[in-house]
Amino acid sequence: MPPACQAGNQKEFKCFLFVFSRSRRWVEKCQGENLIGKSPEQLYRYYRICKRHFETSAFDCDADGAVLKKDAVPTIFDASVPPQSISLMPCFLFLFFLCIFSEVKTMHAETGVEDVQMDLEKDAIKTHLEHLFEVISLFGQQGIPPTASTGKTDDDFKSNNFSSFLKHHLNCGDLVFKEQYNVSKTFYSSKALHQLIDVCEKYLRSRVIEEVKQNGYFSLITDDPVKISGELSLPVFLRYVDHSARQQEKFVGFLNFEGDKDTMVEKMLSEITDKWGLNLEKCISQAHSCSGTHFHQLKMFSAKLMERHPRAIVTFRSTCGLNMSLAKSMALPGVGLVMSTFEKIESFFCQSPLLQVEFEHALSMFYSNKDKVNELKEICRGSWTRGDNAFEVALEIIEALLLCVDSVHDNEDMRWNDQATHIALEISKAITDFEFIMTLIVLKNVLGVTQAFGKNLQGMDAYLAADKLKGVVQTLKEMLDNVDVYNDFWTNEAVTLATAMEIQVRVPRSFLRKHQPESRVIQMQKYFMEHLSIPIVNHIISEMTGLFCEDHIKILRCLSLVPMVIEQCKSLQPEEENFQMFSNDIPNASTLSAELHCWWVKWSKKNKESSPSSLHETLQVPDVKFFPNMLAILRFVSILPSLVMEDGCDVAFKRFRAYMENTPDKFKSKSLAFLNISFDAGFDLDSVVDLYMKTYYSRPTV
Secondary structure (H helix, E strand, C coil), X not given: CCCCXXXXXXXXXXXXXXXXXXXXXXHHHHCCCCCCCCCHHHHHHHCEEEHHHCCHHXXXXXXXXXXXXXXXXXXXXXXXXXXXXXXXXXXXXXXXXXXXXXXXXXXXXXXXXXXXXXXXXXXXXXXXXXXXXXXXXXXXXXXXXXXXXXXXXXXXXXXXXXXXXXXXXXXXXXXXXXXXXXXCHHHCCHHHHHHHHHHHHHHHHHHHHHHHHHCCCEEEEECCCEEEXXXXXXXXXXXXXXXXXXXXXXXXXXXXXXXXXXXHHHHHHHHHHHHCCCCHHHEEEEEECCCHHHHHHHHHHHHHHHHHXXXXXXXXXXXXXXXXXXXXXXXXXXXXXXXXXXXXXXXXXXXXXXXXXXXXXXXXXXXXXXXXXXXXXXXXXXXXXXXXXXXXXXXXXXXXXXXXXXXXXXXXXXXXXXXXXXXXXXXXXXXXXXXXXXXXXXXXXXXXXXXXXXXXXCCCCHHHHHHXXXXXXXXXXXXXXXXXXXXXXXXXXXXXXXXXXXXXXXCCHHHHHHCCCCHHHCCHHHHHHHHHHHHHHHHHHHHHHHHCCHHHHHHHHHHHHCHXXXXXXXXXXXXXXXXXXXXXXXXXXXXXXXXXXXXXXXXXCCCCCCCCCCHHHHHCCHHHHHCHHHHHHHHHHXXXXXXXXXXXXXXXXXXXXXHHHHCCHHHCCHHHHHHHHXXXXXXXXXXXXXXXXXXXXXXXXX
């Protein structure tokens, strides 16, 4: 449909755009109520005025009435048109503008026209950029890769999602966009597209960082390094409590995780503070989830961060249970074999529900007790390979699992595709390796000591875990002192299982190849004690001591402020000593003792209503605002990475995992991943365009 005139509903004449620099004057001439209050941008994009409202002298004589002069203003209006549509501009106002315009035209005949032209071009570019940023924002939110790869050549830009979307937009008849498209073709190259995406990323990150700054303290959290944009990168998250007293965890980007180990740590910290603008003085804790291959580098990073900012205590991350965190961080070949096999098992059963049915059928064959079978089926329908009891479950189902994967690999009835049969073969080879069996049994027995402790941290009893740490570490040390006895028991258990599964009992082949002359005198028990049992127990003791330092334990004890805990322990008033570590951060340290007592009295009284049972529920209690010190301490405790977040607060991590799992490697990009994960940080087009103009507009984009 052709655009209608906003001054008189004329459709049979050519219509003109409201020019940015003269839109106010044109509106004052038309006096249409539907135009009053509209911004120059809105007038330019959505409204038109036809040629019959201009004097003949307003047109360029060489263009046959199709082009207006640069100073054209509509002056002809029909008095019969209702006043709500048009009204004549007051005469004195018209004469005033006419005199001003004549004076300006006389004084700035040349420079004025150039300035107006430059302003018009700049306004048109900004409007066009808004269109482009809208498209990029949409692509990022939906996880659609704009280009066919992460390459930066113009060939990569052709026939891709971004250019196809724009062509479709042009074909829909948007004349304004088409006109801008023809003028601003400098934005349609691979380099320009990467600049647009880069600006979006910088803007969204600044919004996230600003929100974190406004809410004070935070925890810095990292996940496993990933290969993305051709680089090994470390994903970084921040956990904090917002103004509405809700836990939040936001993704802030990737840090380069390649290069020399000594300089890499400095570069990472420099990027966080200088490039991202994050104040690490406000970091009160840190948590790093990584595999054993990168454990040393992350240890260096966390140590350097704590050296510069002693308050940034090291903890573990609640999204990965304590036992799995401890196991993943071990740089031992046997442990690496177990953890990688767990990942393959999870991937294997995600391919088809029929594989789960096949496995459950195998379980029924191995166990005659129906209750036991049903229990194992229920466990294995979830993500059991990520649970703290994963090693225990694996030993219970390993024989049925071997039967299942061997059946799938044989594929006698041709039910399974090549991918399923290939993974089945890999799993079969792994679980029939005696090193796998022995490692699994050692992990089950050693981490069984920490399992109850880790489970307490996941629920209401987290405050009790602090008192149990000493006993856990003591048990592990006793195990280390008598490791030869424990190792004999574990070896016998492994040999018994291996015999039942018809697995050859032997020292790992890789070790035999390296020590051929000595292989004849190597005792199997001694090998596994020195290369598996002792390193595992030592690592667990070291990590438990490091992850649960004195300050971490004190913060956990602050969970005694939760009303449900007070109600359960009425005879025990929270120890003030645990809260003194926050004396420099609470509003009024001098009233801490009295306020703590009042808080305890309030919640220790009998109440028919149920008391808040979690940190989140406690922070939402209206009365908490009358206890400013308690509120501040509860906000601090909520930031701790080792405590489980409330449902819905870990959206960023779920989006990150979904992006990494569902996006093909050739489409993965650090910038696009950030847009996909953090699009809800807020996207103001005017601010994004201004940032682009400051960053790139002053220099060529191609």
